[in-house]
Amino acid sequence: MSNLQTLQHGFIDYLLGNPSNIAQHIQSTPNLSADKRLNIYAYAYKARLKEAIGTDYEQLHSYLGDEQFDQLLERYIEKHPSKETSLRYYSINISTLLRDEKPFNNLPILAEIADIEAAFANSFDAADSTILTINDLATLPETAWETLSFELHSSLQLLSYNYNSFAVWKALSDEQTPPDTIEFETPETWLMWRDSQLITRYRPIVNEEATALSFARQGQSFPAICEALLDYFPEDDVPIKAITFLQTWIQEGLVSNLKY
Amino acid sequence: MDAKQDMKNDDARPFLGFGLGLRTEHYQHVIKHKPQVDWFEIISENYMVPGGKPLANLDKIRADYPMVMHGVSMSIGSTDPLNTTYLNDLKTLINRVEPFWYSDHLCWTHAHSTNSHDLLPLPYNEDTINHLASRISQVQDFIGRPMLIENLSSYVTYNESVMSEWAFLNEIAKRSGCYILLDINNIFVSAHNHQVKPKDYIDRIDSKHVMQFHLAGHSYQGDMIIDTHDHDVCDPVWDLYQYALQRFGPVSTMIERDDNIPEFTELRKELAIAESIAAKTLSAEQLQIAGQPVLKGAA
Numbered sequence: 001m002s003n004l005q006t007l008q009h010g011f012i013d014y015l016l017g018n019p020s021n022i023a024q025h026i027q028s029t030p031n032l033s034a035d036k037r038l039n040i041y042a043y044a045y046k047a048r049l050k051e052a053i054g055t056d057y058e059q060l061h062s063y064l065g066d067e068q069f070d071q072l073l074e075r076y077i078e079k080h081p082s083k084e085t086s087l088r089y090y091s092i093n094i095s096t097l098l099r100d101e102k103p104f105n106n107l108p109i110l111a112e113i114a115d116i117e118a119a120f121a122n123s124f125d126a127a128d129s130t131i132l133t134i135n136d137l138a139t140l141p142e143t144a145w146e147t148l149s150f151e152l153h154s155s156l157q158l159l160s161y162n163y164n165s166f167a168v169w170k171a172l173s174d175e176q177t178p179p180d181t182i183e184f185e186t187p188e189t190w191l192m193w194r195d196s197q198l199i200t201r202y203r204p205i206v207n208e209e210a211t212a213l214s215f216a217r218q219g220q221s222f223p224a225i226c227e228a229l230l231d232y233f234p235e236d237d238v239p240i241k242a243i244t245f246l247q248t249w250i251q252e253g254l255v256s257n258l259k260y
Numbered sequence: 261m262d263a264k265q266d267m268k269n270d271d272a273r274p275f276l277g278f279g280l281g282l283r284t285e286h287y288q289h290v291i292k293h294k295p296q297v298d299w300f301e302i303i304s305e306n307y308m309v310p311g312g313k314p315l316a317n318l319d320k321i322r323a324d325y326p327m328v329m330h331g332v333s334m335s336i337g338s339t340d341p342l343n344t345t346y347l348n349d350l351k352t353l354i355n356r357v358e359p360f361w362y363s364d365h366l367c368w369t370h371a372h373s374t375n376s377h378d379l380l381p382l383p384y385n386e387d388t389i390n391h392l393a394s395r396i397s398q399v400q401d402f403i404g405r406p407m408l409i410e411n412l413s414s415y416v417t418y419n420e421s422v423m424s425e426w427a428f429l430n431e432i433a434k435r436s437g438c439y440i441l442l443d444i445n446n447i448f449v450s451a452h453n454h455q456v457k458p459k460d461y462i463d464r465i466d467s468k469h470v471m472q473f474h475l476a477g478h479s480y481q482g483d484m485i486i487d488t489h490d491h492d493v494c495d496p497v498w499d500l501y502q503y504a505l506q507r508f509g510p511v512s513t514m515i516e517r518d519d520n521i522p523e524f525t526e527l528r529k530e531l532a533i534a535e536s537i538a539a540k541t542l543s544a545e546q547l548q549i550a551g552q553p554v555l556k557g558a559a
Contacts, residue, residue: 002339002387003383003387003420004339004382004383004387004388004391005339005371007383007418007420008338008339008368008371008372008380009371009372011371011376011380012371012372012374012376013372015374015376016374024419025383025418025419025420026416026417026418026419027416027417027418027419029455031483032482032483032484034416037415037416037484038416040415040481040484040486041376041378041380041415041416044378045376045377045378048377048378049377052377081373081374082374082375082376082377083373083374083375084375085305085333085343085345085346085370085375086305086308086333087377088305088309090377123312124312124313125309125310125311125312125313125314125315126310126311126312127310127311128310128311128312128315128316129311154310154311155312194312198312198313198316
């Protein structure tokens with residue numbers, strides 16, 4: 001190991017609170033010891049990570065309050081030395097920690113609120129895609145429908161929740177008192193995407209549409225999507241239901257390309 | 261090096277005038293009002309994302325203003341291998357923005373499988389010079405253009421340092437062919453923290469490598485000054501800026517504000533202070549961009 005590498009590893013160990021001999025390599029001055037000088041960096045390391053997580057999870061912070069949110073940050077930072085080049089992605093494992101560890105997993109809605117906030121961040125800077133219009137659908141040759149499949153906007157996310165997390169998140173973002181937690185009998189699915197004006201949109205979505213959209217996202221053909229919808233609708237109704245879903249997706253800016 | 265031998269201005273240095281750091285809080289003001297600013301400096305990493313509003317706003321503003329790019333994550337001084345994903349993303353962004361130049365810091369940020377997300381100082385010695393000169397050359401070869409390296413605010417000195425920061429920076433610029441982004445506030449902060457004279461730093465930096473100035477605010481924490489970028493530029497830093505203008509002549513100057521960010525118009529007024537100091541210190545002939553006067557007054 002080179003001298004420089006030894007210094008850098010020692011410095012990082014100091015920032016992480018691990019045993020380190022870096023202070024032996026730092027000059028003390030009459031007004032400030034090596035440790036106090038190094039501590040400026042250790043304090044900044046934690047403060048910077050806390051600020052980044054706090055920016056990403058504002059509503060989770062509101063829901064937990066300062067003290068418990070800080071407890072979460074301390075735990076996360078201790079368990080997750082940053083491996084990310086960009087702070088943008090540092091906090092991506094917050095919901096996993098909230099799901100896996102006590103006392104946070106005593107309130108399962110916490111992980112779901114974190115998932116919602118992460119989904120907004122993902123939508124915000126997801127890759128740009130072209131957005132089709134109804135006219136693109138209208139001009140399709142009739143034979144195209146036999147093999148038609150779809151590329152959907154890269155910001156599109158299907159989010160499944162066991163609790164009324166979206167209602168709680170919405171109340172927190174509107175600075176209202178959040179409703180009491182309700183656990184659903186079956187999970188509720190929400191659709192989130194970024195529209196042509198770069199605004200993130202979201203709406204609850206019924207199981208039939210979620211199934212069709214999941215199939216479309218997997219690259220399944222229009223006939224395969226219709227077949228999947230036979231579980232929900234009489235055979236005669238399936239084509240019109242599928243077309244209606246497709247028209248809605250196009251109007252909402254979810255469809256980037258038609259392949260046939 | 262005899263500082264006095266290098267007091268003349270370097271006519272080859274392009275002068276962009278006076279710029280500001282582009283910040284999210286000011287996007288809508290800039291897009292709507294197109295305020296008079298000669299150029300913007302962007303934080304490269306803010307736009308190294310797949311898509312969405314950051315890049316859309318960047319493209320809109322780039323259509324109206326020249327830009328330079330400033331990075332915080334290259335970790336050029338690390339003993340880890342260069343991050344090729346980062347460099348590819350940086351090159352992609354450079355091709356999109358077409359900046360006058362791109363810069364990063366005389367530091368390391370990542371080592372030991374961990375990113376500090378901070379600008380950590382290096383020991384100033386021959387081994388580190390060789391290490392940095394080699395890595396800067398690799399980056400410049402990959403990007404296809406020379407880069408600018410910025411001096412840090414720092415709070416520690418390694419026992420392994422055997423030379424001054426200015427001598428270290430000069431030597432790296434000389435060997436790698438990179439240019440220097442001289443942060444006047446960082447000189448002030450580090451000089452205070454390490455008890456050296458800031459004017460000595462200015463006097464001894466090799467003028468021919470200097471391409472840009474940064475100005476910023478700082479905070480006192482006990483006996484130390486911390487580079488917080490959350491205050492106005494203070495009078496001693498303005499004085500040092502004037503001294504640097506006398507030493508180097510016209511150098512593209514911008515104000516960095518990263519926290520406690522004021523309204524755009526307030527920041528523009530602060531930039532006008534830099535313009536007025538330059539107007540008092542330099543000749544009208546020196547303050548021209550492509551034959552046109554730079555100082556047009558705040559919008």
